[in-house]
Amino acid sequence: MPAPPHRPDVTETELIGGVEKRDLALADHDPAWADRYAEHAGRIGTALGDAAVAIAHIGSTSVPGLAAKPIIDILVTVPDITAEEDYLGPLVEAGYPLRVREPGHRMVRTPERDVHVHVFEPDHPAVTDYFLLRDRLRTDADDRALYESTKRRLIAEDWPDMNAYADAKTDVIEAIKSRARAASGL
Template sequence: MSQSKPRARRRPDVNDVELVGGVEKRELYLVEHDPSWARDYCTHEARIRAALGDNAAAVEHIGSTAVPGLAAKPIIDILVTVPDITAEEDYLDQLLTAGYVMRVREPGHRLVRTPERDVHVHILEPDDPAADDYLLLRDQLRADDADRDLYERTKRELVAQDWPDMNAYSDAKTAVIEQIKDLARSRRMRDA
């Protein structure tokens, strides 16, 4: 079996997780789906594309706010793919100048957000499996009522608990997310 050649990067990627501002305890709650989320996404997509130009390989609305009918935390998640995550000079200053603030720098992933913390912009490379996973989950939740209901029930159960930060809450959803993605992958293979 041949392996693809590793991507040439301008420099080595970071090795650790840098959480700018440290751990933040936030009130977690869900609200019913709001159609204005799609319009808010479009506003930020235009802002991101204007800031990055061709440095943005793709810009996608992801997460629960991208799924009509799904209750969500009122935080718009956006996926931006860039050719080289280590070439921060190609995208990071531009996003900061556009009004976003740095939150996370970790291997293969950067996250900027609005100062109001109501938009999270996840930055990955196009061939990062996490990028495909975000889209796979979104598309499965859009297409399958049972999976959407399971995910919402799980989120409602978890949001009722006390979490030290939003990352702990997100980690607690991993098992159900993996279950839904496995079903989506099976469907993708069957339909191929």
């Protein structure tokens, strides 16, 4: 029996709580980040059960040797992003309030704002991009150094919110992903 069609997704970005000014700082890589990821992945897995297709550590804290904002980024894939009743309630109940609702993506986080959980469907292009960037940074010392130097330069600026800082890294991230695609024949 085929899966029922998805409902229409949201068409605009909703930032719950509005824009937040945050102090941003980089920390040298901490091996304990992997343990924190594992702790939260277990908590998320327990909350979601079969509703989670996959759970993975992404972002700079998932790259040994890379300085990062000490925020654990976790990628969760679900069969249907529009079926929020299958995953959003359980995540909120597990201690991850909703922060972002946008087309194809939801983001919940801890109240301490030190763990961000990004929810997508498995075939969303961002899923491939997250893994492409993470794996390239894990294996290519030159791109890891370039990314870290870019982050160090940008973190020193005054940003209205974390999204503006993230957007400023886009050109470097796209260049790294392009090299990763070329190296893997994609």
